[in-house]
Amino acid sequence: MTDKKEWPLWEVFIRSQHGLAHRHVGSLHAPDAEMAIMNARDVYTRRNEGVSIWVVRASDIAASSPSEKGPLFDPANSKVYRHPTFYEIPEELGHM
Amino acid sequence: MYAQMVKTGVDHIQSKEEMSPEERAFQDRVDQDIKIEPKEWMPEAYRKTLIRQISQHAHSEIIGMQPEGNWITRAPTLERKAILLAKVQDEAGHGLYLYCAAETLGVSRDELMEQLNSGKAKYSSIFNYPTLTWADIGAIGWLVDGAAIMNQVPLQRCSYGPYSRAMIRICKEESFHQRQGYDAMTKLARGTPEQKQMAQDALNRWWWPSLMMFGPSDAESVHSAQSMRWKIKINSNDELRQKFVDQTVPQAEYLGLTVPDPDLKWNAERGHYDFGEVNWDEFYQVIAGNGPCNRDRLRTRVKAYEEGRWVRDAADAYAAKKAARTKAKAA
Numbered sequence: 001m002t003d004k005k006e007w008p009l010w011e012v013f014i015r016s017q018h019g020l021a022h023r024h025v026g027s028l029h030a031p032d033a034e035m036a037i038m039n040a041r042d043v044y045t046r047r048n049e050g051v052s053i054w055v056v057r058a059s060d061i062a063a064s065s066p067s068e069k070g071p072l073f074d075p076a077n078s079k080v081y082r083h084p085t086f087y088e089i090p091e092e093l094g095h096m
Numbered sequence: 097m098y099a100q101m102v103k104t105g106v107d108h109i110q111s112k113e114e115m116s117p118e119e120r121a122f123q124d125r126v127d128q129d130i131k132i133e134p135k136e137w138m139p140e141a142y143r144k145t146l147i148r149q150i151s152q153h154a155h156s157e158i159i160g161m162q163p164e165g166n167w168i169t170r171a172p173t174l175e176r177k178a179i180l181l182a183k184v185q186d187e188a189g190h191g192l193y194l195y196c197a198a199e200t201l202g203v204s205r206d207e208l209m210e211q212l213n214s215g216k217a218k219y220s221s222i223f224n225y226p227t228l229t230w231a232d233i234g235a236i237g238w239l240v241d242g243a244a245i246m247n248q249v250p251l252q253r254c255s256y257g258p259y260s261r262a263m264i265r266i267c268k269e270e271s272f273h274q275r276q277g278y279d280a281m282t283k284l285a286r287g288t289p290e291q292k293q294m295a296q297d298a299l300n301r302w303w304w305p306s307l308m309m310f311g312p313s314d315a316e317s318v319h320s321a322q323s324m325r326w327k328i329k330i331n332s333n334d335e336l337r338q339k340f341v342d343q344t345v346p347q348a349e350y351l352g353l354t355v356p357d358p359d360l361k362w363n364a365e366r367g368h369y370d371f372g373e374v375n376w377d378e379f380y381q382v383i384a385g386n387g388p389c390n391r392d393r394l395r396t397r398v399k400a401y402e403e404g405r406w407v408r409d410a411a412d413a414y415a416a417k418k419a420a421r422t423k424a425k426a427a
Contacts, residue, residue: 005412006204006205006206007205007412009199025265026193026196026261026262026265027196027199028192028196029205030411031408031411031412031414031415032411032414032415032418032419034418035411035415042185042189043189043192043193046182046185046186046189046269047269063135065135066133066135066136067136067137
């Protein structure tokens with residue numbers, strides 16, 4: 001009953017409106033990129049959710065490892081001065 | 097509920113002292129409502145239970161296309177036909193979102209398909225009932241999708257990231273399903289006496305199976321307790337069933353239809369409706385494969401899969417041909 005070889009998994013990214021970035025919406029199986037885009041249209045944009053679709057083979061995505069989350073992102077924790085709220089601006093100046 | 101009586105493989109609820117350091121850290125994260133993501137460490141029982149629950153849910157969406165698909169070619173108007181077609185298409189989409197979520201836990205799509213087609217996998221008992229008249233399509237949207245929403249809305253907050261995200265997408269679309277069903281019922285209930293009778297008949301036949309969707313009382317179930325601790329189940333079956341009855345009875349009254357339960361009565365003290373006992377023997381029979389349509393549903397499913405084989409083969413051959421051409425050009 002099972003097909004010999006499983007179709008590759010594709011991750012699907014949709015840009016919802018002009019000006020916004022593509023956003024990951026889910027994944028699907030398809031034999032090639034062209035079919036993946038056609039399937040993505042049917043699975044992820046049935047209600048006008050998108051104006052552009054990217055598909056990428058899931059096996060081609062390199063990802064950071066969850067177990068290294070600490071060491072990878074720690075360095076940013078101590079740098080509160082990177083946020084505008086770190087600085088106090090005199091109230092009489094108004095908005096800055 | 098589209099996943100009924102999901103086993104967790106545990107025989108008691110572990111205390112924090114009994115847990116390994118990894119298990120304790122995991123449970124702490126769940127307790128703090130931090131989402132668990134695919135590659136992170138998780139207890140084996142959590143992973144397996146989720147695969148069972150999500151795939152059962154996905155299979156239900158796929159089989160769930162059949163009772164409604166039965167009426168696509170016989171819908172009373174072109175508009176109703178377009179609506180029903182869109183709804184059935186959504187169910188296919190929901191199945192696909194959920195299969196993808198299950199796959200992030202390390203099971204393959206082919207394994208899941210094989211489990212469904214071989215009859216090994218379970219799907220919701222509700223889809224083993226026949227759709228005898230057009231009114232059944234209204235009743236399914238109103239009652240069956242209504243009951244599904246009851247369960248799916250809280251699952252948007254479940255602990256597993258991909259499942260939670262799939263649920264969010266599904267809930268967004270599900271509301272259309274329930275409303276179109278109630279709309280179809282309203283048309284019939286306000287129509288000729290024969291049409292109203294048709295609506296009443298559909299309510300009579302779908303009411304009890306809809307209450308069964310939530311599964312038998314799980315107040316004493318260790319599996320439910322474990323699933324709730326893992327936050328892959330948010331409310332008890334009885335809680336959701338009560339909520340469903342409370343919400344649906346006034347909707348039936350508004351249509352001028354009678355809920356087929358002589359014991360149904362508003363209980364002012366509890367602030368809830370009291371209702372009669374569900375026929376659990378029937379439920380267990382349907383779950384065991386002896387419902388009115390079990391064999392037919394599976395046969396139709398396998399037939400569709402087999403008859404679609406040439407399309408999959410053609411797509412494969414085309415992809416291979418194109419890949420070979422690209423390679424030849426590059427050489």
